[in-house]
Structure formats: structure tokens, C-alpha cells
Amino acid sequence: MRFKSDPILTTAIGVGLATGVYGISFGALSIAAGLNVWQTQLLSLLMFSGASQFAFIGVIAAGGGVAVGAAITAAWLLGVRNGFYAVTMAPILKRTGLSKLLPAQLTIDESTAVALAQQTTQDQRKGFWATGIAIYVLWNLATFLGAVLGDSLGDPAAWGLDAAAAAAFLGLLWPRLKDSKTILTALGAVVIATALSPILPTGASILVAGGFAIVVAWRHK
Amino acid sequence: MSVLIGILLASAAVFSWKIIGYLIPERYLDHGRVKNIATLLTIALLAALVGVQGFTTSSQVVFDARIPALIFAAVLLKLRAPFIVTVAAAAALAAIIRFFF
Numbered sequence: 156m157r158f159k160s161d162p163i164l165t166t167a168i169g170v171g172l173a174t175g176v177y178g179i180s181f182g183a184l185s186i187a188a189g190l191n192v193w194q195t196q197l198l199s200l201l202m203f204s205g206a207s208q209f210a211f212i213g214v215i216a217a218g219g220g221v222a223v224g225a226a227i228t229a230a231w232l233l234g235v236r237n238g239f240y241a242v243t244m245a246p247i248l249k250r251t252g253l254s255k256l257l258p259a260q261l262t263i264d265e266s267t268a269v270a271l272a273q274q275t276t277q278d279q280r281k282g283f284w285a286t287g288i289a290i291y292v293l294w295n296l297a298t299f300l301g302a303v304l305g306d307s308l309g310d311p312a313a314w315g316l317d318a319a320a321a322a323a324f325l326g327l328l329w330p331r332l333k334d335s336k337t338i339l340t341a342l343g344a345v346v347i348a349t350a351l352s353p354i355l356p357t358g359a360s361i362l363v364a365g366g367f368a369i370v371v372a373w374r375h376k
Numbered sequence: 377m378s379v380l381i382g383i384l385l386a387s388a389a390v391f392s393w394k395i396i397g398y399l400i401p402e403r404y405l406d407h408g409r410v411k412n413i414a415t416l417l418t419i420a421l422l423a424a425l426v427g428v429q430g431f432t433t434s435s436q437v438v439f440d441a442r443i444p445a446l447i448f449a450a451v452l453l454k455l456r457a458p459f460i461v462t463v464a465a466a467a468a469l470a471a472i473i474r475f476f477f
Contacts, residue, residue: 241397315470
């Protein structure tokens with residue numbers, strides 16, 4: 156069994172397991188947000204981007220069916236990072252035509268990070284594919300597990316699942332807070348989104364906070 | 377709009393970034409201001425979701441058991457606890473507080 160000692164595959168599976176575990180919380184929180192098991196699974200199969208998926212269910216949790224438009228917009232805006240990863244991966248993978256579709260779907264934080272940590276182009280490709288595939292499979296299995304689990308829990312608030320959702324966003328945010336500019340932007344966004352929630356349609360306050368970040372970024376460069 | 381249609385549209389929207397990145401030359405995005413916007417936009421949206429999930433219920437500002445849970449989560453994150461541990465601990469603390477008070 157040669158592959159057991161292969162460092163790239165070991166990393167890929169390790170990252171896949173770690174990511175998969177939080178797929179369980181995504182699955183459970185999606186059910187708490189009001190989606191059913193199959194809608195939840197569809198998000199992991201088709202959207203396959205953690206922060207965007209959490210954002211989609213977060214806005215639905217806050218606003219229900221009338222907030223679907225805002226949920227789509229929030230998920231879309233949170234996916235912008237993947238565009239930068241794709242630009243970085245494109246010259247490494249060198250795919251043409253329709254064969255770009257598959258790597259595009261697997262282009263997320265983790266697959267890009269593992270790829271870029273390798274030294275040669277061959278290893279970078281291997282890191283990308285191994286991590287992307289491992290996460291895709293494990294994330295979807297974990298989503299299903301979490302969704303079935305969430306489905307059996309009953310009242311989400313009694314289990315603290317609303318607090319878990321807030322903590323999940325904090326957990327996604329935390330590693331991105333690196334200096335005073337990022338911390339102040341985050342604090343401003345919390346205040347804006349919270350304060351505007353009572354007066355704007357659900358989800359819109361989140362998008363206003365996003366607009367605030369664009370203004371800050373534009374002025375400070 | 378139904379949630380199912382929303383899932384399909386949102387998935388297509390998220391995929392659009394991924395595929396655009398493979399279709400355009402790197403120089404269009406290799407720009408300080410564009411990267412800066414992407415970084416801060418991600419941070420602001422996640423922070424906004426912390427606010428809405430943590431401090432509002434049905435569009436009203438509500439301060440309840442989620443606040444100590446979030447503070448606990450922040451402490452755990454500061455101590456480099458794994459994501460799943462942080463999320464589960466926040467849920468447990470909120471559930472315990474609600475059970476006893």
C-alpha cells in the first residue's frame with residue numbers, strides 16, 4: 156500500500172476529514188434553519204462552498220421563504236474568494252474547454268491551499284485533485300449525517316442551535332481577522348447588520364454591511 | 377420564490393465565480409484594490425451573519441443566551457479550539473442556560 160505513506164494524499168485526507176466534521180454542523184444547522192434533508196444535501200452537492208452554504212441557510216433562518224433573494228445574494232458574494240483561487244489554479248491545472256468545469260467546482264479554500272503548499276506543478280495538481288475530491292466526498296457524507304441528526308432533534312433553540320449558527324459564522328470569520336483594518340471592518344459589519352435588521356427586509360442588512368466593506372476597501376488602498 | 381429554486385440559483389451564482397476564474401487572464405484580478413475588496417467583503421458578510429444570527433430574532437434585536445455562548449466561542453477560538461468543538465460548545469452553553477433560566 157504505497158499511498159498510505161504518500162504525504163500529499165495523507166494531507167488531502169486529513170484536511171478532508173477536518174472539513175467533513177464541520178459538514179456535520181452545516182447539515183444540522185440547515186435543518187434548524189427550516190430546510191429539509193434533501194434541500195440541505197443539494198446545497199452541499201451543487202454549491203459546495205462552506206461559507207456560502209452557511210450564509211444561504213443563515214439568511215433563510217432569519218427570514219424564511221421571503222428572504223430567498225437575499226440568501227442567494229449573500230451566498231454569491233461570499234463565493235467571490237473562489238474566483239481568486241480559480242485564477243491562481245488555472246495556470247497550474249491548464250485545462251481547456253469543458254474540462255474546466257470539474258476543477259472549477261472543486262476550487263475552494265482548502266484544495267487551493269494544499270495545492271499551493273506543494274513545490275512542483277505535478278505535486279500541486281495532485282494536491283488540488285486529492286484534496287478537492289476528498290473534501291467533496293466527506294463534506295457531502297457529513298452533511299447528510301448532520302441533516303439526519305438535526306432532523307431528529309426537535310426544537311432548535313432548546314438545543315442551542317441558534318447559538319451554534321452564530322458561533323459557526325464566528326468560527327469562519329476568526330482566522331481572517333489579522334489586523335486592525337479587518338477587525339474594525341468586522342465590528343462595523345456586526346453593528347450595521349444588527350442595527351438595520353428591524354428596519355430593512357430580512358437579509359438586506361447583511362448586504363448593506365457588505366456594501367460598507369466595499370467602501371472601506373475602496374478608500375483604504 | 378421557493379427555497380429549491382433559490383438553492384439552484386444560488387449554486388449557479390457561486391459556481392459563476394469559480395468558472396470565471398478559469399476563463400479570464402490572471403492580470404484582471406491581480407490588482408490590489410480588487411483583492412482588498414474581496415478580503416473585506418468576505419469578512420463583513422461573515423461578521424454581519426454573526427450579528428444577525430447572534431443578536432436578532434424575527435428581525436428584532438434580542439439579547440439572550442446566545443451572547444454568553446458567543447463569548448465562550450470567541451474564547452475557545454482564541455485558544456485555537458477546532459471549529460466543531462467551538463460550535464458544539466456554544467450550542468451546549470446556550471442550551472444549558474435556557475434549561476436552567
